[in-house]
Amino acid sequence: MIVVMKNHAEPAQIEAVVQRVEELGYKVHLSRGEARTIIGVIGADEHLIQNSSFEVMDGVERTMRVMQPYKLASRDFSAASTVIDVNGVQIGGPKIVMMAGPCSVESRSMILEVAHAVKEAGGSVLRGGAFKPRSSPYSFQGLGEEGLKHLAEAREQTGLPIITEVMGSEDIGLVGEYTDIFQVGARNTQNYSLLKALGKQSKPVFLKRGISGTVQELLMSAEYILSGGNMKVMVCERGIRTYETATRNTFDINAIPVLKEQSHLPVIGDPAHGTGMWQLVGAVAKAAVAAGADGLMVEVHPDPARAWSDGAQSLTLERFSRLMQELRQVAQAVGRDL
Numbered sequence: 001m002i003v004v005m006k007n008h009a010e011p012a013q014i015e016a017v018v019q020r021v022e023e024l025g026y027k028v029h030l031s032r033g034e035a036r037t038i039i040g041v042i043g044a045d046e047h048l049i050q051n052s053s054f055e056v057m058d059g060v061e062r063t064m065r066v067m068q069p070y071k072l073a074s075r076d077f078s079a080a081s082t083v084i085d086v087n088g089v090q091i092g093g094p095k096i097v098m099m100a101g102p103c104s105v106e107s108r109s110m111i112l113e114v115a116h117a118v119k120e121a122g123g124s125v126l127r128g129g130a131f132k133p134r135s136s137p138y139s140f141q142g143l144g145e146e147g148l149k150h151l152a153e154a155r156e157q158t159g160l161p162i163i164t165e166v167m168g169s170e171d172i173g174l175v176g177e178y179t180d181i182f183q184v185g186a187r188n189t190q191n192y193s194l195l196k197a198l199g200k201q202s203k204p205v206f207l208k209r210g211i212s213g214t215v216q217e218l219l220m221s222a223e224y225i226l227s228g229g230n231m232k233v234m235v236c237e238r239g240i241r242t243y244e245t246a247t248r249n250t251f252d253i254n255a256i257p258v259l260k261e262q263s264h265l266p267v268i269g270d271p272a273h274g275t276g277m278w279q280l281v282g283a284v285a286k287a288a289v290a291a292g293a294d295g296l297m298v299e300v301h302p303d304p305a306r307a308w309s310d311g312a313q314s315l316t317l318e319r320f321s322r323l324m325q326e327l328r329q330v331a332q333a334v335g336r337d338l
């Protein structure tokens with residue numbers, strides 16, 4: 001349930017509602033807007049509370065039931081879209097945020113070359129995996145901390161914030177020493193101990209949709225992070241497994257407007273993993289922006305044919321730069337900027 005306070009409700013009135021919620025044995029989540037405070041009542045049996053017991057309290061405008069099982073992630077909880085600031089880059093605002101970089105950090109010179117090219121083309125965030133979740137234990141598993149150091153150097157040289165994957169809660173400390181945004185990969189979307197641990201720290205989290213996950217499951221996973229106290233969560237459509245074999249995954253374009261309608265969290269599209277083919281990345285990237293995505297994550301590589309992972313879906317640096325030009329027009333057509 002959500003308790004919406006009147007405009008400019010007095011601090012004592014807010015405190016009284018908070019106390020009442022806690023007396024009833026529920027957790028409180030306070031969302032303070034400029035004029036209005038919204039109090040989230042969080043608990044397993046929240047449907048048992050009587051709305052009326054709050055509606056008579058001073059300073060309360062109304063109460064609302066949130067029908068969805070996710071509460072803090074719900075659009076009902078915050079009508080305003082969440083904007084996450086990462087070193088000055090606004091994710092979820094009017095500007096489409098382009099996150100680009102190689103699937104894996106392969107060497108210092110490679111990530112520096114890509115970082116400068118991404119920056120020059122107008123990208124805002126540098127991606128690169130240092131801990132890689134591979135389907136085979138015999139495949140390249142990432143450079144580990146060495147890769148994180150190269151990413152940090154690329155940030156120093158270009159000013160681009162970095163995003164990299166964290167595969168387990170035991171790595172949060174190490175990865176957090178370097179990264180600006182934690183990426184949770186599709187194989188870990190329902191790793192609840194990882195999500196809980198990310199909810200207890202303060203850096204933004206980029207949460208990918210599970211390989212066969214529903215939109216609701218994605219938002220429930222976001223809820224784990226939010227309910228831990230970290231409100232800086234963005235969700236990513238990266239394609240799902242279907243019966244279709246013509247592409248690596250099926251990019252669920254519906255998920256973008258559905259997520260925007262159901263949730264206030266920023267929504268990012270990943271057309272590289274969504275298709276598995278670089279030839280399709282541009283078309284699906286444009287479709288995602290047209291459908292309302294707040295940003296895109298794309299894989300780029302100086303020489304995709306020699307990439308250590310995901311070469312088939314990686315754009316060359318030139319193709320990425322061209323895509324940026326084309327996307328700008330699509331962004332403007334839907335009232336956004338790039």
Ligand code: PEP
Nearest residue numbers: 103185186187208238273
């Ligand atoms: C990646 O971003 O390189 C990656 C492994 O993505 P996903 O978790 O979506 O498969």
Ligand code: MN
Nearest residue numbers: 103299309310
């Ligand atoms: Mn990849």
